[in-house]
Amino acid sequence: MPTYSASEISSLGGDRETALIAGDGGLQFVNKLRFSITGIGAGLAWLAFGLSCLRWPDIGDWPRTEAVAYTAFAIAGGIAIATTAQAALGKFGDGVQRRAPWLFALGVFLTLWELATAKFGWLPLPFFPPPQSIVEVYTDDLPKLLDSAFASVKLQLGGYFIGAVVGFLTGVSIGWSRLAGYWVHPILRFIGPLPATAWLPIAFFTFPSAWSASTFLIALATGFPVTVLTWSGVASVSTAYYDVARTLGAKPSFLVTKVAIPAALPHVFVGLFMGLGASFAVLVVAEMIGVKAGLGFYLQWAQGWASYNNMYAALIVMSLLCSGAITLLFKVRDRLLVWQKGVVKW
Amino acid sequence: MLDRPTTIAPDILEVSDVGKIYQASNGPVEALRSVNLTIRKGEFVCLLGASGCGKSTLLRIVAGFETATMGSVTMYGFPVDKPGPDRGMVFQDYALFPWLTVRDNIGFGPKHRRLATKLVSELTDKFMAMVGLTAFADRYPHQLSGGMKQRVAIARVLSNDTDVLLMDEPFGALDALTRSKLQEELVEIWRTTGLTVIFVTHSVEEAVMLADRVIVMSAGPGRIDCEIEVDLPRPRDVASPEFNALRREVTQKLTSHIAGSRGKAADS
Numbered sequence A: 001m002p003t004y005s006a007s008e009i010s011s012l013g014g015d016r017e018t019a020l021i022a023g024d025g026g027l028q029f030v031n032k033l034r035f036s037i038t039g040i041g042a043g044l045a046w047l048a049f050g051l052s053c054l055r056w057p058d059i060g061d062w063p064r065t066e067a068v069a070y071t072a073f074a075i076a077g078g079i080a081i082a083t084t085a086q087a088a089l090g091k092f093g094d095g096v097q098r099r100a101p102w103l104f105a106l107g108v109f110l111t112l113w114e115l116a117t118a119k120f121g122w123l124p125l126p127f128f129p130p131p132q133s134i135v136e137v138y139t140d141d142l143p144k145l146l147d148s149a150f151a152s153v154k155l156q157l158g159g160y161f162i163g164a165v166v167g168f169l170t171g172v173s174i175g176w177s178r179l180a181g182y183w184v185h186p187i188l189r190f191i192g193p194l195p196a197t198a199w200l201p202i203a204f205f206t207f208p209s210a211w212s213a214s215t216f217l218i219a220l221a222t223g224f225p226v227t228v229l230t231w232s233g234v235a236s237v238s239t240a241y242y243d244v245a246r247t248l249g250a251k252p253s254f255l256v257t258k259v260a261i262p263a264a265l266p267h268v269f270v271g272l273f274m275g276l277g278a279s280f281a282v283l284v285v286a287e288m289i290g291v292k293a294g295l296g297f298y299l300q301w302a303q304g305w306a307s308y309n310n311m312y313a314a315l316i317v318m319s320l321l322c323s324g325a326i327t328l329l330f331k332v333r334d335r336l337l338v339w340q341k342g343v344v345k346w
Numbered sequence B: 001m002l003d004r005p006t007t008i009a010p011d012i013l014e015v016s017d018v019g020k021i022y023q024a025s026n027g028p029v030e031a032l033r034s035v036n037l038t039i040r041k042g043e044f045v046c047l048l049g050a051s052g053c054g055k056s057t058l059l060r061i062v063a064g065f066e067t068a069t070m071g072s073v074t075m076y077g078f079p080v081d082k083p084g085p086d087r088g089m090v091f092q093d094y095a096l097f098p099w100l101t102v103r104d105n106i107g108f109g110p111k112h113r114r115l116a117t118k119l120v121s122e123l124t125d126k127f128m129a130m131v132g133l134t135a136f137a138d139r140y141p142h143q144l145s146g147g148m149k150q151r152v153a154i155a156r157v158l159s160n161d162t163d164v165l166l167m168d169e170p171f172g173a174l175d176a177l178t179r180s181k182l183q184e185e186l187v188e189i190w191r192t193t194g195l196t197v198i199f200v201t202h203s204v205e206e207a208v209m210l211a212d213r214v215i216v217m218s219a220g221p222g223r224i225d226c227e228i229e230v231d232l233p234r235p236r237d238v239a240s241p242e243f244n245a246l247r248r249e250v251t252q253k254l255t256s257h258i259a260g261s262r263g264k265a266a267d268s
């Protein structure tokens, strides 16, 4: 039976050996404790961040410095405990352990950032706010930020949904019907490549509200790639599938719904991804220019007041939302396209 | 019905005077010329011929994918003008629906005939068992070997209550061992179901192994050159002298036509 000394274990960050020693539960738990170098390192990095907040006086007026420092200490302790008791904590412990190198890097980055901005002013100040001033936005300006995020999500969801549905239906019909292709294809070629933002001035004049104009533009930006890729997906379906389906007695409507669309789905998702990216861009521009709400508007407003910490805070929220949307789309795709081999994991 | 000797079985399919001209970009291609063929119910017929002699074309016309330029195909006396569930096709490259599991591929036909859900799953289970894939019911095609894929393709046609099974070099892409295993299974299925099979191949051995009747085709333009009855009892033994005699005879017929068509091509 192998025995492990502490030094052997600590040389392997991710050692997950579970000691199965018969005896009382306490002993068993103690035997599950393993020091992990990366875990301790990450804890120390966050500790350093907290200390760097307290060690030197701020060169500006930031009320959240102490709170940030104590939060950093708590995080440092949490990381150290979670990685040490990893075996006992199950999935959560594993998750923290796996992310320990990243947590370490993050701690180091925050420490350097803190020093370079709040303490020694190596970076010019209004443009590079310290961490505590960004945290301050989340604690003091949260309602406004949440309102903005909510407005953005609402606008984006509506426009994207309309664009995706219309694009999908258009793509299927021009891929399937010669007549639809004849009439829609030239229009698509004429209008599609135009950046949706080029429509901004016209859209804001012709639509009854800035909100409906923006919804239209987001739908347009989404619709074009979805249409083109759905169309190419439907057009590239192997004729053998149609042949088989017809010998199995499928009617034309079945050929569309049960053969053409499932076979084209991988292409459709590429279109949906491209549309998502394009629509984010339109969303932000539309909010900055016309809609008086949303994260784009918040950014614009913060810039007007030269409050760069608000801008960074909004950017972080925006990035989380966009990334979340893409993750969601990947999740949907992974569910629908389990039959495809070798799909990319996001 | 099954004990009735095949010689007096009714005709099921009649190909009369069929010709096919493809309009290719570099001018018309005559793929078939005055092909006449009668298939009896329950018969196992192999179409044998060199590459390009129009075997696939003939099969696709029978299936209803292509229309004959001349002549007609009738089934039970009714003209064939479009694909239908009475004529099921199995392709060399399987053409399984990659987005459906084994079970759903096999159940595709019954489901689309709007049979009751219970009946669909009964049919599916029955034919899945017949081709020995019950354990792989929930796999997707990309997770199957070539032999398994072809089994699924066969079961997919069978579950659809087909009368005539059309097979275009179905085992061409398989290794020798899998191929002979599937040949055995196919013969077994054919015997138990009373199907009519039209099987395209360019392997003489495969044709003699499987068929009641081998139809030898020749190219330039594609036509039927002769028919050879295979009267050997099943299961057939590849090593037996009778089998080899027949194989030699068929090979001779085949090569003489190839030589003949070459000669003609040189003349013109």
Ligand SMILES: Nc1ncnc2c1ncn2[C@@H]1O[C@H](COP(=O)(O)OP(=O)(O)OP(=O)(O)O)[C@@H](O)[C@H]1O
Pocket: B022, B023, B024, B029, B030, B031, B049, B050, B051, B052, B053, B054, B055, B056, B057, B058, B202, B222
């Ligand atoms: N869609 C098409 N357009 C033009 N010519 C075609 C087409 N399909 C087949 N042909 C031609 O018709 C002839 C017969 O083709 P076919 O595919 O029926 O031959 P085959 O006997 O099945 O050959 P193989 O054993 O290689 O599959 C060939 O000369 C081929 O080039």
Ligand SMILES: [Mg+2]
Pocket: B055, B056, B057, B168
């Ligand atoms: Mg062929």
